[in-house]
Structures are given as C-alpha cells and as structure tokens.
Amino acid sequence: MPVSSFNKVAVNLSALHHNYHLLKRRIGDNAKLLAMVKADAYGHGMIRVARELSKAGCESFGVAELCEAISLRQAGIRGEIFVFIGFSLADTACFFDYNLTPVIFDFESARALSSEAVTRNQEMRVHVKVDCGMTRLGIYPEEFGRFSTELLRLPGIVLSGVASHFPRADEVCSDSTMEQFGRFKRTIPDVLKKAKIVRHTANSGAILNFPETCCEMARAGISLYGYYPDGVVGKIAEKREQLQPVMTFSSQVLQVKIVPAGVGVSYGHSFVTTEPTRLAVLPVGYEDGLSRSLSNKAEVLVCGKRARIRGRICMNLCMVDITHIESVAVGDEVVFLGRQGKDCISSDEIAGWMGSISYEVLCLFGNNNERKYIE
Numbered sequence: 001m002p003v004s005s006f007n008k009v010a011v012n013l014s015a016l017h018h019n020y021h022l023l024k025r026r027i028g029d030n031a032k033l034l035a036m037v038k039a040d041a042y043g044h045g046m047i048r049v050a051r052e053l054s055k056a057g058c059e060s061f062g063v064a065e066l067c068e069a070i071s072l073r074q075a076g077i078r079g080e081i082f083v084f085i086g087f088s089l090a091d092t093a094c095f096f097d098y099n100l101t102p103v104i105f106d107f108e109s110a111r112a113l114s115s116e117a118v119t120r121n122q123e124m125r126v127h128v129k130v131d132c133g134m135t136r137l138g139i140y141p142e143e144f145g146r147f148s149t150e151l152l153r154l155p156g157i158v159l160s161g162v163a164s165h166f167p168r169a170d171e172v173c174s175d176s177t178m179e180q181f182g183r184f185k186r187t188i189p190d191v192l193k194k195a196k197i198v199r200h201t202a203n204s205g206a207i208l209n210f211p212e213t214c215c216e217m218a219r220a221g222i223s224l225y226g227y228y229p230d231g232v233v234g235k236i237a238e239k240r241e242q243l244q245p246v247m248t249f250s251s252q253v254l255q256v257k258i259v260p261a262g263v264g265v266s267y268g269h270s271f272v273t274t275e276p277t278r279l280a281v282l283p284v285g286y287e288d289g290l291s292r293s294l295s296n297k298a299e300v301l302v303c304g305k306r307a308r309i310r311g312r313i314c315m316n317l318c319m320v321d322i323t324h325i326e327s328v329a330v331g332d333e334v335v336f337l338g339r340q341g342k343d344c345i346s347s348d349e350i351a352g353w354m355g356s357i358s359y360e361v362l363c364l365f366g367n368n369n370e371r372k373y374i375e
C-alpha cells in the first residue's frame with residue numbers, strides 16, 4: 001500500500017461546480033465562460049479540475065504555456081484550449097497536432113502558424129492579444145489595424161478572437177477599467193464584429209464588478225476556486241450568493257512539548273518563550289508551501305482553536321503555541337487552510353499575513369502537497 005504524507009490538500013469538487021454555475025449565471029447566456037486552469041488550476045490540479053468543469057458544461061480552457069495545453073489534450077479534455085503566453089516557433093506544429101488555439105502578439109508566430117497550415121492544407125484559428133493598459137503581453141490598439149490586415153493576408157490563418165486583460169478590474173471603483181474597455185471595443189472594427197469574432201477581456205474581477213465587459217467570452221480564474229480577486233473586501237461586499245472556497249489544507253500534530261520560560265524556538269531563536277509554554281511540532285514547512293515569511297505570524301486551527309506559529313518555519317517542520325488549548329494530542333488534525341469547528345482560516349487571511357494574495361497561497365499549498373478530491 002502506498003504510504004501517504006501527513007499533509008493533505010483536499011479539493012471540494014461540489015464547491016467548484018457551485019462556483020462555475022454561479023459565474024455562468026453572472027456572465028449571462030450570451031457569453032461563454034473560459035476556465036483558466038494555468039498553474040495546475042491554481043494548485044487544484046489542472047486535469048481533474050478541467051474534467052469536472054467539462055462535466056459541468058465548460059468548453060473553453062486557458063493555460064499559460066503550450067506544454068500545459070498538450071497535457072490537457074492528452075488527458076482527453078475536449079473543447080477549445082487556449083495558450084496565452086506564446087510558444088517557441090520550433091513547436092508550431094503542436095497547435096495542429098493537438099488542436100490548440102494560440103493567442104498571438106507578434107507576427108513571427110502568425111507566419112510560422114501560416115506556413116504550417118499551408119503545409120498541412122489546414123486552417124488555424126488564432127486570437128490576438130491587445131494591450132489596452134495592462135502593459136504586459138500584447139500589441140497596442142494603434143497597431144491592431146495593420147496587424148489584423150496583414151494577418152488576414154496570411155494563407156491558412158483565421159482571425160477568430162481578440163483578447164485583452166484588465167489590470168484593475170478587481171477594484172470596484174477603478175475608472176480605468178471602463179476606460180480600458182472602451183479602448184478595447186474601439187480597437188475592433190465593425191467588420192470583424194460582424195464576422196463573429198470572439199472578444200474576451202474580463203477576468204474574475206471584471207465578471208464580478210463589471211459584468212458589462214464580458215462580451216462573447218469571459219476568463220475566470222480565482223473565482224472558480226472560490227476567492228474574490230480583491231480578497232475579503234470583495235467577499236464582504238458580495239450581496240448575492242457567495243463563492244465557495246474549494247481548497248483546504250491540513251496536517252497533524254507530530255509531537256507536543258512543554259518548555260519553560262526563556263527558551264529559544266527554532267533556527268535563529270527568533271522567538272523566545274516568556275512563560276512556560278506548550279508547543280506542538282507540525283510536519284509542515286516551506287517545502288510544503290508554508291512560506292517562511294509566515295514565521296511568527298500565521299495561525300492554524302487545532303481542536304477548533306487558533307494557535308500561532310512560533311519561531312522560524314523550517315523546510316519540513318514548524319512549531320505552534322498551544323499553551324491555551326487543552327488536551328492537544330499527537331495525531332490531532334491541524335488545519336492551515338479551511339474550517340475546523342466554528343473557526344475558519346481563508347486563503348485571504350494567510351495572504352494578509354504573507355503580504356500577498358490568495359492566488360499565491362493556493363498555488364503554494366496546492367502545488368506542493370498531495371491532493372485528494374472530494375465529490
């Protein structure tokens with residue numbers, strides 16, 4: 001029998017379904033929902049998540065790199081799979097072999113796809129990325145006219161979509177989002193709109209805060225996994241049905257020890273006890289995605305109560321203060337992310353301690369631990 005780790009990430013598939021259907025309702029019937037499953041579905045497991053979402057009716061998936069898209073196809077995922085951050089020209093043939101959709105932002109990629117299309121006597125549908133204010137990947141709106149004209153001249157290439165990305169749609173009051181949306185809409189001439197081009201620029205923030213920007217397709221990432229892109233602010237502001245967090249992360253107590261006052265804990269003795277203290281040693285460290293920056297900051301749940309991490313987080317171990325919690329025993333469950341008893345620690349709360357965002361916490365826990373799926 002395979003031996004499993006003390007540490008477990010549990011992925012609640014019914015919460016994933018709930019979020020998918022909630023987002024579908026927000027987007028409306030006219031727009032498609034593309035599921036962003038990059039970064040191993042933000043730590044939730046790309047293939048399993050894509051399978052579940054396919055069952056729920058999802059027909060479009062987005063990843064960063066070509067290799068991720070190939071893995072999805074090889075796992076039998078159907079529908080459109082978008083590669084968002086480009087590809088090496090040497091790998092151009094893969095888009096045909098695996099029926100993938102490139103999102104392009106330079107002419108060299110277009111030319112390579114065109115010559116492969118001609119060789120195969122096939123067509124390749126491409127989406128063009130326009131930078132309307134994110135200042136990341138994409139051609140500028142001013143360049144779009146020339147770019148698309150040249151693209152349409154390339155044999156075998158079909159311009160089937162235009163994409164952009166919002167830098168501030170998570171902020172309900174960001175004026176720049178609608179300004180940028182205006183720029184995006186003006187970029188695409190009416191002839192292309194009539195040609196049934198798919199426009200997509202909305203991320204989770206836009207779906208939740210600016211639903212009028214969803215166009216023909218919206219790309220949901222963090223919201224599928226149950227978090228608001230603006231963290232607790234968005235969660236509190238939610239007046240309708242709430243998203244449900246999909247991931248939990250738990251472990252167990254390895255050892256309980258009692259130390260007198262004046263004793264240093266862990267590397268560097270960054271914490272020194274001021275009174276007799278009971279500590280629980282836990283088999284979770286930065287190797288398991290518990291960032292070292294959480295040393296002396298993060299809290300965990302033991303016996304339904306909060307316990308603070310004391311001293312530096314090591315590679316595979318950390319210590320928490322359980323002085324105030326009665327009867328903690330070796331083997332007791334410890335929750336790092338999720339609910340235990342009446343209390344709950346969210347990815348947003350951990351992100352707050354880390355000076356980061358829920359996205360990073362989910363990737364860290366999810367991509368560094370065994371996952372178990374709960375129907």
Ligand SMILES: *Cc1c(COP(=O)(O)O)cnc(C)c1O
Nearest residue numbers: 036165203204219220221222229
């Ligand atoms: C990651 C990503 C998204 C999803 O963003 P969320 O804030 O997680 O919804 C959408 N579009 C692109 C291009 C992305 O890279």
